[in-house]
Amino acid sequence: MIQIESLKFQYHDNGFHLSVPHFAVRAGEKVAVVGPSGSGKTTLLNLLAGILTPMAGSIQVDETSVSDLNDAGRRDFRIRNIGFVFQDFELLDYLSILDNILHPYRITSALKLTGQVCQRAIFLAEQMGVAGQLKKHPGKLSQGEKQRVAICRALLPQPRLILADEATGNLDPDNKTLILDLLFSAVSDHHATLLAVTHDHELLKRFDRVVDFQEFQNKEAA
Amino acid sequence: MIDSLYIAWKYIAFNKFKTATLVACITLIAFLPVALERLLNESERQLMSRAVSTPLVVGAKGSALDLMMNTLYFDDEVPELITMEAANRVMDSELALPIPLYVRFQARGNPIVGTTLDYFAFRGLRIAEGRQLAVLGDCVLGARVAESLGLKAGDSLVSSPETLFDLAGVYPLKMTLAGVLEKSHTSDDLAVFVDLKTAWVIQGLGHGHEDVTKLQDPTLVLKRTAKSVAATAKLYHHTEIMEKNIDGFHFHGDLAQYPLTAVVAVPQDDKSATILRGRYLTREETRQIVRPADVIDGLLQNIFRIKNVLDAVISVVALATILAIILVFALSLRLRQREIQTIFRLGCRRATIARLLAAEILIIVIMSGVFCGALIFVVNQFSNDLVRMLFIS
Numbered sequence: 001m002i003q004i005e006s007l008k009f010q011y012h013d014n015g016f017h018l019s020v021p022h023f024a025v026r027a028g029e030k031v032a033v034v035g036p037s038g039s040g041k042t043t044l045l046n047l048l049a050g051i052l053t054p055m056a057g058s059i060q061v062d063e064t065s066v067s068d069l070n071d072a073g074r075r076d077f078r079i080r081n082i083g084f085v086f087q088d089f090e091l092l093d094y095l096s097i098l099d100n101i102l103h104p105y106r107i108t109s110a111l112k113l114t115g116q117v118c119q120r121a122i123f124l125a126e127q128m129g130v131a132g133q134l135k136k137h138p139g140k141l142s143q144g145e146k147q148r149v150a151i152c153r154a155l156l157p158q159p160r161l162i163l164a165d166e167a168t169g170n171l172d173p174d175n176k177t178l179i180l181d182l183l184f185s186a187v188s189d190h191h192a193t194l195l196a197v198t199h200d201h202e203l204l205k206r207f208d209r210v211v212d213f214q215e216f217q218n219k220e221a222a
Numbered sequence: 223m224i225d226s227l228y229i230a231w232k233y234i235a236f237n238k239f240k241t242a243t244l245v246a247c248i249t250l251i252a253f254l255p256v257a258l259e260r261l262l263n264e265s266e267r268q269l270m271s272r273a274v275s276t277p278l279v280v281g282a283k284g285s286a287l288d289l290m291m292n293t294l295y296f297d298d299e300v301p302e303l304i305t306m307e308a309a310n311r312v313m314d315s316e317l318a319l320p321i322p323l324y325v326r327f328q329a330r331g332n333p334i335v336g337t338t339l340d341y342f343a344f345r346g347l348r349i350a351e352g353r354q355l356a357v358l359g360d361c362v363l364g365a366r367v368a369e370s371l372g373l374k375a376g377d378s379l380v381s382s383p384e385t386l387f388d389l390a391g392v393y394p395l396k397m398t399l400a401g402v403l404e405k406s407h408t409s410d411d412l413a414v415f416v417d418l419k420t421a422w423v424i425q426g427l428g429h430g431h432e433d434v435t436k437l438q439d440p441t442l443v444l445k446r447t448a449k450s451v452a453a454t455a456k457l458y459h460h461t462e463i464m465e466k467n468i469d470g471f472h473f474h475g476d477l478a479q480y481p482l483t484a485v486v487a488v489p490q491d492d493k494s495a496t497i498l499r500g501r502y503l504t505r506e507e508t509r510q511i512v513r514p515a516d517v518i519d520g521l522l523q524n525i526f527r528i529k530n531v532l533d534a535v536i537s538v539v540a541l542a543t544i545l546a547i548i549l550v551f552a553l554s555l556r557l558r559q560r561e562i563q564t565i566f567r568l569g570c571r572r573a574t575i576a577r578l579l580a581a582e583i584l585i586i587v588i589m590s591g592v593f594c595g596a597l598i599f600v601v602n603q604f605s606n607d608l609v610r611m612l613f614i615s
Contacts, residue, residue, distance in 0.1 A: 092561060
């Protein structure tokens with residue numbers, strides 16, 4: 001599913017650089033990426049999503065070589081294949097819950113908003129237990145509910161790869177377990193692959209594989 | 223684009239206070255200069271059309287503007303009075319037709335214009351309902367007065383006392399409404415027209431009472447001689463002119479010395495007008511003759527000078543407002559940086575983000591345009607009254 005070879009990336013402004021000689025994730029696998037802050041976990045997610053462009057090396061997601069795509073191609077790849085779940089949910093206050101879930105369909109012409117998509121959004125909301133909140137605005141929801149809405153938004157375009165950037169970071173312990181249950185169940189239902197950055201070591205055992213990014217980087221340095 | 227408009231609309235609807243403030247600012251900045259322009263144009267039209275159609279006005283020396291405002295627009299600021307002799311002098315010159323005016327009293331807030339039937343012919347005023355002035359005590363109402371007071375021919379209207387607590391002052395006179403004029407969209411619509419003599423009766427210069435030669439009650443007679451009878455203050459004066467008492471109404475003294483506020487002089491031709499004007503140029507002359515168009519033109523010059531200052535002020539305020547609006551959008555953009563980043567990470571193009579912001583601006587501008595249009599429509603609809611209320615009254 002994900003194949004990274006000889007990847008090199010450096011930020012121009014702060015000198016941070018990331019080097020990944022080899023990293024692979026199988027289709028349907030649920031992988032946790034751990035490591036201290038600043039070790040490059042989020043940068044890796046952004047490179048996989050095509051938000052950042054590597055300086056060298058290749059990133060392959062299924063048959064697509066992300067590193068070879070131009071800006072428009074990477075954007076198109078991202079909207080069709082990647083579902084993002086953020087730590088701060090990143091819902092838009094001024095849109096209703098249903099509009100938030102449908103938001104990716106309204107901001108790009110690559111996705112077509114149809115009645116079927118709306119039905120699917122409602123179905124996902126039912127699965128995530130937020131169907132009763134569809135007309136409300138995010139301000140009226142609890143943290144856990146907001147993250148469930150964010151997961152609905154990420155899953156709606158049926159992406160092959162879910163990238164979760166500390167998705168449980170802002171939740172209480174009960175909600176962490178619940179959200180992870182829902183995320184795992186949804187990922188399995190959609191036959192998607194999950195790559196989750198987390199600092200929460202209690203949750204790690206539930207993933208198929210855990211990659212310690214610091215260790216990974218150290219090995220590379222050695 | 224529809225999706226961009228939808229999202230933009232949701233943002234605008236969610237941030238009601240911010241949107242309302244922006245819309246109000248843009249609306250006012252767009253509306254103020256346009257409204258001012260419309261109102262000034264309308265005031266120019268109203269003032270000039272009335273002034274141009276009035277060739278010459280004779281009045282007491284003093285403020286020509288006060289004289290014009292009272293003569294043309296029946297303003298309640300009464301100029302120095304002249305006498306009926308001024309009208310006779312114009313008539314005797316055979317250069318112009320005099321139309322005397324006595325605009326001093328009011329009836330329920332509307333000016334009472336004492337004049338002659340020539341005034342109606344001169345202004346082209348026609349009776350829409352009822353009949354023309356015929357007997358003492360009759361009045362004819364302008365269309366708007368009749369509308370606002372809900373009066374029709376056959377009703378009565380009482381003149382207002384000048385000062386309520388002055389027992390020696392002017393007593394109210396109950397007038398009979400002979401007719402209502404057609405709408406003329408001028409100050410005539412807002413006036414109560416009476417015959418000059420009725421206006422003098424309102425002032426108390428003419429009055430009606432019992433025949434003092436036949437008085438039996440000794441308390442009513444102060445002095446009786448072979449030639450005259452002097453009555454006491456107990457003698458009852460009629461406050462309504464009716465068929466049965468109209469013969470009792472009379473005027474004392476020389477009518478030529480009765481007061482007027484102005485005389486409209488309608489010259490036979492330009493030459494007559496010039497000669498007539500020349501006759502009022504001597505230093506000893508106590509009256510002035512003015513061309514209303516010249517006076518109103520001077521007034522308009524002043525108004526437009528003020529308008530230029532206002533335009534400059536509005537321009538500066540508009541510039542400041544536009545800069546403030548740009549600042550609001552710039553700050554809003556900074557505050558929404560995270561949102562923009564999220565949208566971008568979801569797969570949105572930078573151009574789409576720009577389109578979302580453009581859609582927000584477009585909606586705000588359209589809303590402001592609609593409000594501005596509605597306000598301008600209202601101003602257009604009521605410009606006639608607004609001008610009279612703001613500039614003429």
